[in-house]
Amino acid sequence: MKPEQIAPTRGPNPGDPEPVGSGSPGRPESTEGGSRRRGPLGTRARTAARLLPLLPAVLLLLVFLAGPVAWSFYGSFTNAALTGREARNPQWVGLDNYITLFQDPVFPLALWLTVVFVVASAIIGQNFLGLGIALLMNRANRVVGSLVGLTVVAAWVLPEIVAAFVAYAYFSKDGTLNQVLSAFGMTGPNWLFSLPMLAIILANVWRGTAFSMMVYRAALNDVPIEITEAAMIDGAGGTKRLVLITIPMIKSSITTNLMLITLQTLSVFTLIWVMTAGGPGNQSTTLPVMAFQEAFRFSDIGYGTAIATVMLLIGAAFSVVYIRALRPGKG
Amino acid sequence: MSVATLAASVASPRKATAAALSNGILIVIALCFLLPLAWLILASLDPDASYRTQIPANPSFANYAAVLTPGLTFLPLWNSLLLSGGAAVATVVAAVLAAYPLSRYTMRFNKPFMYAILFGTCLPITAIMVPVYSLFVRLNLIDSMPATIFFMAATSLPMAIWMTKNFMDSVPISLEEAAWVDGASAMTALRRVVVPLMRPGLGVVFIFVFIQAWGNFFVPFVLLLSPSKQPAAVSIYSFFGQYGAIAYGQLAAFSVLYSVPVILLYALVSRGMGASFTLSGAIKG
Numbered sequence: 001m002k003p004e005q006i007a008p009t010r011g012p013n014p015g016d017p018e019p020v021g022s023g024s025p026g027r028p029e030s031t032e033g034g035s036r037r038r039g040p041l042g043t044r045a046r047t048a049a050r051l052l053p054l055l056p057a058v059l060l061l062l063v064f065l066a067g068p069v070a071w072s073f074y075g076s077f078t079n080a081a082l083t084g085r086e087a088r089n090p091q092w093v094g095l096d097n098y099i100t101l102f103q104d105p106v107f108p109l110a111l112w113l114t115v116v117f118v119v120a121s122a123i124i125g126q127n128f129l130g131l132g133i134a135l136l137m138n139r140a141n142r143v144v145g146s147l148v149g150l151t152v153v154a155a156w157v158l159p160e161i162v163a164a165f166v167a168y169a170y171f172s173k174d175g176t177l178n179q180v181l182s183a184f185g186m187t188g189p190n191w192l193f194s195l196p197m198l199a200i201i202l203a204n205v206w207r208g209t210a211f212s213m214m215v216y217r218a219a220l221n222d223v224p225i226e227i228t229e230a231a232m233i234d235g236a237g238g239t240k241r242l243v244l245i246t247i248p249m250i251k252s253s254i255t256t257n258l259m260l261i262t263l264q265t266l267s268v269f270t271l272i273w274v275m276t277a278g279g280p281g282n283q284s285t286t287l288p289v290m291a292f293q294e295a296f297r298f299s300d301i302g303y304g305t306a307i308a309t310v311m312l313l314i315g316a317a318f319s320v321v322y323i324r325a326l327r328p329g330k331g
Numbered sequence: 332m333s334v335a336t337l338a339a340s341v342a343s344p345r346k347a348t349a350a351a352l353s354n355g356i357l358i359v360i361a362l363c364f365l366l367p368l369a370w371l372i373l374a375s376l377d378p379d380a381s382y383r384t385q386i387p388a389n390p391s392f393a394n395y396a397a398v399l400t401p402g403l404t405f406l407p408l409w410n411s412l413l414l415s416g417g418a419a420v421a422t423v424v425a426a427v428l429a430a431y432p433l434s435r436y437t438m439r440f441n442k443p444f445m446y447a448i449l450f451g452t453c454l455p456i457t458a459i460m461v462p463v464y465s466l467f468v469r470l471n472l473i474d475s476m477p478a479t480i481f482f483m484a485a486t487s488l489p490m491a492i493w494m495t496k497n498f499m500d501s502v503p504i505s506l507e508e509a510a511w512v513d514g515a516s517a518m519t520a521l522r523r524v525v526v527p528l529m530r531p532g533l534g535v536v537f538i539f540v541f542i543q544a545w546g547n548f549f550v551p552f553v554l555l556l557s558p559s560k561q562p563a564a565v566s567i568y569s570f571f572g573q574y575g576a577i578a579y580g581q582l583a584a585f586s587v588l589y590s591v592p593v594i595l596l597y598a599l600v601s602r603g604m605g606a607s608f609t610l611s612g613a614i615k616g
Contacts, residue, residue, distance in 0.1 A: 140357050153597070170367040307461070
């Protein structure tokens with residue numbers, strides 16, 4: 001994937017197709033980024049007419065996407081509750097929820113567990129395993145390759161609740177993993193109780209590696225074979241070729257993939273909820289689980305909303321980094 | 332792990348060893364990924380299933396027969412179909428309409444809009460169901476099927492607009508110009524010329540949204556309360572009896588029935604166009 005290809009939008013570009021009869025024969029404005037609004041009334045009306053088809057999408061996004069985001073910021077300053085008087089008429093409580101949050105001993109733990117979960121299962125697990133499988137597939141037998149692709153993708157295509165139950169069964173005390181271990185003469189621990197984080201991390205690697213694998217397969221297919229061959233003739237070994245040629249050439253895919261899987265993993269709820277429900281104690285309570293528990297188990301919607309707002313801010317920060325990382329390719 | 336195989340270089344005997352080693356490692360990985368799924372299939376065929384993976388002593392379709400009732404399976408699957416089909420239709424229609432001006436006209440508005448869309452793709456919106464719940468309570472939309480459908484459509488819309496615009500950019504404009512010359516309006520050209528030409532791409536977007544909505548648990552779990560409206564993802568909890576007894580076999584059988592449609596849809600997409608095609612629409616700009 002060439003950097004130019006990943007540019008978020010082609011943007012105003014003299015080479016862009018412009019429909020016949022869309023006015024401005026010499027179209028000088030469009031090459032300048034468009035300054036149509038300053039034009040005569042007719043141009044403005046035409047622009048409005050052109051934008052009209054955007055309306056359904058914009059309405060949907062405003063009501064159901066921007067709405068909850070704005071509501072999240074607002075609600076985090078209230079004492080909204082699940083039931084009772086505070087459910088009907090929540091009071092403005094200022095920064096109370098945030099003060100409680102930063103004094104809550106569970107919060108730093110949840111933040112830390114979220115970081116551990118994202119780094120271990122997405123950035124290390126899914127990313128490297130996905131890249132490894134994609135690289136091996138280029139070398140291996142075609143049949144074996146597609147067979148592996150199929151099994152890896154199977155875990156990814158399953159509905160999340162089914163994947164979560166399957167992972168629960170696999171890691172439970174008498175589950176498949178311990179059966180396999182005992183076949184080798186080992187006694188496995190009760191994974192979900194003694195090593196809950198390890199269990200959910202492995203489960204998320206199992207569930208999500210397919211995405212990285214597919215991104216890297218597509219990226220590796222775009223690396224021209226001549227370049228690899230030229231390096232081979234120059235005597236570069238496999239490792240050297242990988243580090244000096246393949247990796248730099250798929251760099252933009254790596255960035256894209258890392259950001260997407262980080263954000264996906266940040267919002268994982270169902271898998272953890274079914275496998276451990278955040279327990280035992282708070283030992284696997286990540287931020288989404290904590291927000292849910294505070295809101296629905298302890299009936300404190302305002303507090304749960306404050307946690308959700310923190311997650312939104314983390315997600316937004318990642319988005320900004322992601323979009324900026326893609327910009328240099330814009331040229 | 333992979334470094335060892337990658338170290339093999341040009342010489343052909345070593346290349347053969349490398350290939351064999353790659354095959355070996357991949358087969359081990361495949362087995363690791365397949366192992367958890369074995370329980371699902373075996374338990375669904377075993378009337379005495381538990382969380383242990385075992386070859387059924389008396390294999391039968393009893394579990395399937397037990398769950399194939401209107402209340403247990405058909406209604407939840409129908410609800411899932413309504414939710415995901417509705418979300419996918421709403422998303423594709425809104426995305427096509429929005430992508431058209433973004434793809435065809437050069438406007439000052441395009442760049443900020445596409446950046447906003449890209450930003451929207453990244454927000455962990457499904458992780459913040461708490462404020463969504465309280466907003467829906469305030470708007471009296473809790474337990475409303477259409478509202479849940481539109482919410483799901485809105486969450487997948489940024490990605491869908493992104494993909495649709497990329498697919499539309501690759502439809503040559505000359506055909507539309509012909510339609511314009513013949514006096515067709517922009518919307519007629521879109522409906523008669525562009526949409527038919529990008530049907531495979533729209534199919535990908537539709538299936539992509541459908542699979543996501545079909546598998547989504549958290550959104551309907553929070554937003555839909557009455558059992559008669561709940562999709563399969565949520566009704567699966569009915570196999571957890573009130574007295575702590577879990578019908579493992581039936582749970583597994585139901586899971587298989589619930590998973591089959593998305594597996595078939597996925598197979599359709601990847602066979603027709605290849606997974607890399609799907610992703611190239613999604614990721615390349």
